[in-house]
Amino acid sequence: MTASHPSRLLIVDDEMQIRRLLRVALEAENYEVHEATTGQLGLSEAAGVHPDGVVLDLGLPDLDGREVLRRLREWSQVPVLVLTVRDGEEDKIAALDAGADDYLTKPFSRRELLARLRAVLRRTQPSSEETIVRFSDVEIDFAARIVRRAGAEVKLTAKEYDLLRYLAQHRGRVVTHQQILRELWGANAEDSTHYLRVYMTHLRQKLEPNPRAPKFLQTESGVGYRLVES
Amino acid sequence: MADPRPALDTPPAPPSGWEEYALSVLVIVVVTAASLILPDSYYLSVGLIYLLAIILLCLRVGRGPVLLAGVLGAFAWEYIFIPPHFSFAINSLQDGLLFGTYFVVSLVVGQLTAQIRAQAQNDRLREQRATALLHLTRALAEAKTLDDAVRAAVRQTDELFSAQTSLALADENRAALIPHFANSYSLEGKERATAEWVFRHQSNAGRFTDTPQASAGCYLPLVRDNKTIGVLGVKVPPDLTLTLAQQNLLEAFARQLALSVEREHLRAASEREKLLAESEKLHRALFDSVSHELRTPLAIINASADSLAGADQNLRGQLVNELRTAVRRLNRLVGNLLNQSRLESGTLKPRLDWCDAGDIANAAVESTRDALAGHPLAIAVPEDMPPVRADFTLTEYVLANLLLNAANHTPAATPVFLTAGLEPGGQRMFFTVADRGPGFSPAMRGRLFKKFIQDDGTRTAGLGLGLSIVRGFIVAQGGEVVAGENPGGGAMITVYLPHPPLKAAAQA
Numbered sequence: 001m002t003a004s005h006p007s008r009l010l011i012v013d014d015e016m017q018i019r020r021l022l023r024v025a026l027e028a029e030n031y032e033v034h035e036a037t038t039g040q041l042g043l044s045e046a047a048g049v050h051p052d053g054v055v056l057d058l059g060l061p062d063l064d065g066r067e068v069l070r071r072l073r074e075w076s077q078v079p080v081l082v083l084t085v086r087d088g089e090e091d092k093i094a095a096l097d098a099g100a101d102d103y104l105t106k107p108f109s110r111r112e113l114l115a116r117l118r119a120v121l122r123r124t125q126p127s128s129e130e131t132i133v134r135f136s137d138v139e140i141d142f143a144a145r146i147v148r149r150a151g152a153e154v155k156l157t158a159k160e161y162d163l164l165r166y167l168a169q170h171r172g173r174v175v176t177h178q179q180i181l182r183e184l185w186g187a188n189a190e191d192s193t194h195y196l197r198v199y200m201t202h203l204r205q206k207l208e209p210n211p212r213a214p215k216f217l218q219t220e221s222g223v224g225y226r227l228v229e230s
Numbered sequence: 231m232a233d234p235r236p237a238l239d240t241p242p243a244p245p246s247g248w249e250e251y252a253l254s255v256l257v258i259v260v261v262t263a264a265s266l267i268l269p270d271s272y273y274l275s276v277g278l279i280y281l282l283a284i285i286l287l288c289l290r291v292g293r294g295p296v297l298l299a300g301v302l303g304a305f306a307w308e309y310i311f312i313p314p315h316f317s318f319a320i321n322s323l324q325d326g327l328l329f330g331t332y333f334v335v336s337l338v339v340g341q342l343t344a345q346i347r348a349q350a351q352n353d354r355l356r357e358q359r360a361t362a363l364l365h366l367t368r369a370l371a372e373a374k375t376l377d378d379a380v381r382a383a384v385r386q387t388d389e390l391f392s393a394q395t396s397l398a399l400a401d402e403n404r405a406a407l408i409p410h411f412a413n414s415y416s417l418e419g420k421e422r423a424t425a426e427w428v429f430r431h432q433s434n435a436g437r438f439t440d441t442p443q444a445s446a447g448c449y450l451p452l453v454r455d456n457k458t459i460g461v462l463g464v465k466v467p468p469d470l471t472l473t474l475a476q477q478n479l480l481e482a483f484a485r486q487l488a489l490s491v492e493r494e495h496l497r498a499a500s501e502r503e504k505l506l507a508e509s510e511k512l513h514r515a516l517f518d519s520v521s522h523e524l525r526t527p528l529a530i531i532n533a534s535a536d537s538l539a540g541a542d543q544n545l546r547g548q549l550v551n552e553l554r555t556a557v558r559r560l561n562r563l564v565g566n567l568l569n570q571s572r573l574e575s576g577t578l579k580p581r582l583d584w585c586d587a588g589d590i591a592n593a594a595v596e597s598t599r600d601a602l603a604g605h606p607l608a609i610a611v612p613e614d615m616p617p618v619r620a621d622f623t624l625t626e627y628v629l630a631n632l633l634l635n636a637a638n639h640t641p642a643a644t645p646v647f648l649t650a651g652l653e654p655g656g657q658r659m660f661f662t663v664a665d666r667g668p669g670f671s672p673a674m675r676g677r678l679f680k681k682f683i684q685d686d687g688t689r690t691a692g693l694g695l696g697l698s699i700v701r702g703f704i705v706a707q708g709g710e711v712v713a714g715e716n717p718g719g720g721a722m723i724t725v726y727l728p729h730p731p732l733k734a735a736a737q738a
Contacts, residue, residue: 089581089623107557177583194584194732197617201586212588212611219589222581222623 007121008032010051012042012068013083014061018106022055025110026117039063043071046078053121057083058095066098073099079120083108089222093176096223102173119172133168135216135229138207140168147207154206159184163199164207167217167227176224200225250291254299257283262306273311277332280307284336293344300336304329359479362390366486376494381412383487387464388414391476396447396463398425399491407461415465420445425461432458438472448472450481452488459491523563527556558600562634566695569627573702580621580707587615587650587659590622594629595648601637602646611650618659620727624703625661631696632663632723640667640720647716652729658709659729664722669715678713700725 009031011022016037023033034049036042039060046054054072058065069080082100084091092103101120104113131143137150145161147154156164162184167175177196181189204211218226261283265276280303287299308318312325320326369382380397387395394415398407407429409417417425424445428435435441436448447465451458462484466472472480534549534556541549572578588611595607629648636646647664670678679701700723701711709727716722 107561194617197584197586212609213592213595219586219593219622221593221626222583222621 006030006032007052008034008049009053009055009117010034010036010042010045010049011055012036012039012045012060013055013057014038014059015057018057018083022113025113029114031117039065039068042068046072046076051078052124053117054078054080055083055117056080056100058091059085066094069095069098069100077124079123081116081120092223093178096174096176096179115172122172133171135168135171135227136207136209138216140164149207156203156206160199160203160206163196164203167225171227171229174220174224174226178224180224250295251298253291254287254295255302257287258299258302258306261303262310265311270311270313270315273307273313274328276311277307277328280304281332281335285339288339288343291343292347293340296340296343297337300333300340303336304333307332355475359475359482362386362479363482363486366483370486370490373490376491376498377410377412379487379490379494380410383483383490384410384412384414387462387480387483391464391466391472391480392470393464393466394447396421396425396465397460397487398429398463399452399460400429400458404457404459415447415463417463421447421463421465424449425463428461429458436463437466438477448480450484452484452491454488454492459488459495462487520567524560527560527563530556555600565627566631566699569699569703570695573699573706578624578702578706580624580703582619582621582707584617585620585622585625587611587618587661590620590625591629591648591650591661593622593626594633597626598630598633598637601634604642605637605640606643606645607633607648608645609648612652615650615652618727619730621703621707624707625725625727628700628703628725629661629663631700632661632725635696635723636663636665636667636721640665644720653726657729658726660724660726662722662724664716664720666716666718666720669719669721670713679711697723 009026011019011026011033013019013022013035014037019035019037023035026033034045034051036045039062042054042056042060045051056065056068060068065082065084069082072078072080079101080099082092082095082103083106084095084103085106086092092105095103101123102116104116131141133140133142138154139148140146141148142165147156147161147164163180166180166183177193180196181192185192185195200217201211204214204217208214208217216228218228220226258280261279265279268276284296284299284303288296291299305318308320308329309316312329313321320329366383366386369386370379373379373382376399384395384397387393396409396413396415396417398409398417400406401408407417407425409422415421420443424436424443424447427441427443428449428451432451432453433441434448434450436443436445438448446468447463449461449463452460452462462480464480530552534552538546538549591609591611595602595609633646633648640646644666647662649662649664650660652659679697697711704711704725704727707727709725712724712726714722714724
């Protein structure tokens with residue numbers, strides 16, 4: 001995707017060293033990098049350069065990162081990857097609720113950064129009506145509502161299929177428990193995480209090589225799930 | 231302390247009631263009637279019978295009734311029995327001597343009785359006083375805190391003087407009086423003014439004292455080393471009074487209380503000093519180990535970065551690995567410090583949700599994979615394990631810390647076991663982390679979960695915060711941590727979490 005036209009990225013972080021390292025890592029992948037040091041500057045820069053994606057640090061000197069997100073979301077749907085220093089899941093969930101697409105906890109590796117960025121950028125890229133998603137030896141055919149593993153069809157219940165489809169549509173990105181529950185069970189089901197656990201266990205047993213140590217249907221501690229492609 | 235209406239130090243025996251006089255008259259009447267059946271010539275014996283009756287009466291009645299019985303008996307005897315009958319005349323000298331002797335004996339007996347009774351009464355009061363003081367002393371000695379002591383003292387004085395008691399203690403600068411909360415009446419208005427006066431003048435004031443004031447209570451200073459450290463106030467109901475003995479007792483109480491207050495002050499001071507020394511020590515330990523734990527990985531990062539410049543491909547890979555390990559170690563250390571302060575600040579609120587126990591175990595193993603390298607890891611989670619109610623992140627952190635401990639404190643290549651399951655009965659679920667290392671020394675067992683504690687003699691990675699955080703996180707979720715022996719050798723730590731039935735938990 002970066003081959004045809006370079007994606008324009010905006011980094012909003014007050015730490016010079018982080019910005020520099022991010023620039024090195026991202027420019028090596030042919031991204032076009034813009035920088036801002038404060039929330040205010042970040043917002044005006046976002047309006048000015050119209051980036052394809054934003055990397056936003058939550059701990060900014062002037063505005064709370066979530067406030068920046070809220071103001072940005074008033075007029076823009078640009079994909080946002082949030083950087084946080086906190087382990088606590090409350091911050092991550094709050095950022096996701098405020099409109100972030102995904103998060104990375106500092107310290108993070110280059111590999112993680114690039115994988116997350118690719119996944120969040122894909123949200124706005126014109127996908128040619130993808131009807132088939134593959135990971136590992138699993139193939140999901142959205143049009144036919146069929147899941148195959150190593151070529152053989154896997155029987156899934158309706159809920160299991162819906163859960164898998166939702167994760168596959170957001171593959172590479174985190175989806176919170178609440179998002180899944182709202183999507184699959186409706187607005188009143190947000191306390192039913194118990195069922196979600198059970199369906200996820202079933203899905204893993206049917207699709208994972210080792211269901212006890214899942215490689216693809218991953219758990220995000222205290223936040224939700226993430227379908228990892230490789 | 232002098233009463234405006236001075237009382238005897240030895241209080242008189244209580245006055246005899248009309249019942250005692252009636253009893254005396256009755257006895258004499260009965261003896262007289264009974265003696266009438268004896269032959270006339272027995273009149274001398276009748277005199278002895280009267281005397282016997284009077285002596286027996288002494289055992290029951292006071293001086294007045296005894297004297298009355300003596301006089302009545304004398305007249306009855308003389309009039310009825312001594313010849314000539316029914317006249318007050320006495321015929322012989324012998325009869326006269328007998329009658330006189332009888333009269334004197336009965337008077338003396340009456341007097342003696344009174345003295346003995348007064349003595350007994352006095353003894354009883356003295357004993358009461360000694361018992362009261364003993365009770366107070368014991369209550370004060372047993373009291374663990376000053377508040378307990380004051381409560382005990384107030385209760386004792388309330389009981390003993392059927393009064394209300396109030397105590398005010400000087401503040402640290404001895405500038406102001408602070409009434410104690412356990413008081414049985416509040417020090418306000420005139421009472422407060424009198425107490426303040428007593429505090430300033432170090433002398434008794436109020437009712438029963440030489441310095442009567444407008445207050446209803448009487449106030450005594452608590453004095454130690456010539457300093458007033460408080461004021462004891464006693465409010466006796468207006469219709470009651472305090473005898474001199476009771477006033478003495480009250481003063482003894484005040485002395486005892488002053489002693490106790492002073493002791494408490496001294497104890498508090500030494501406690502403060504001990505605490506200060508302790509925190510100094512802790513600070514020192516924290517400082518030492520934090521600087522060691524922070525500086526070591528920093529030194530590694532620094533050295534690796536230096537060497538990277540001229541390194542060949544092979545060495546470069548090694549150095550990068552060193553860098554990564556150092557960074558992970560620093561990251562964990564910072565995490566531990568932050569979590570410890572989260573625990574200590576009391577801001578930790580577990581977010582309980584349904585979790586897959588296997589998921590938690592996996593996440594913990596994933597985050598400690600580098601440290602566990604070289605240790606064969608056996609994970610056992612039952613296939614049919616139902617979702618458990620836990621805070622995912624906290625529990626993951628707990629398991630990661632336990633796994634790290636197991637890896638750091640056991641010889642290379644020894645296995646580590648991570649097990650999950652439901653307790654028989656299904657009330658609780660558990661995670662167990664066990665190893666085949668040296669286990670815990672008995673001395674270590676009790677201190678395991680304290681901060682900054684490391685198994686003696688071994689300097690391994692970490693601040694000694696791990697288990698303290700483990701316990702904090704588990705207790706916050708309503709669980710329990712138990713350290714024990716792994717059957718077959720090694721250490722084993724089990725964390726228990728409540729496993730509520732699905733419905734109850736969903737409603738909660």
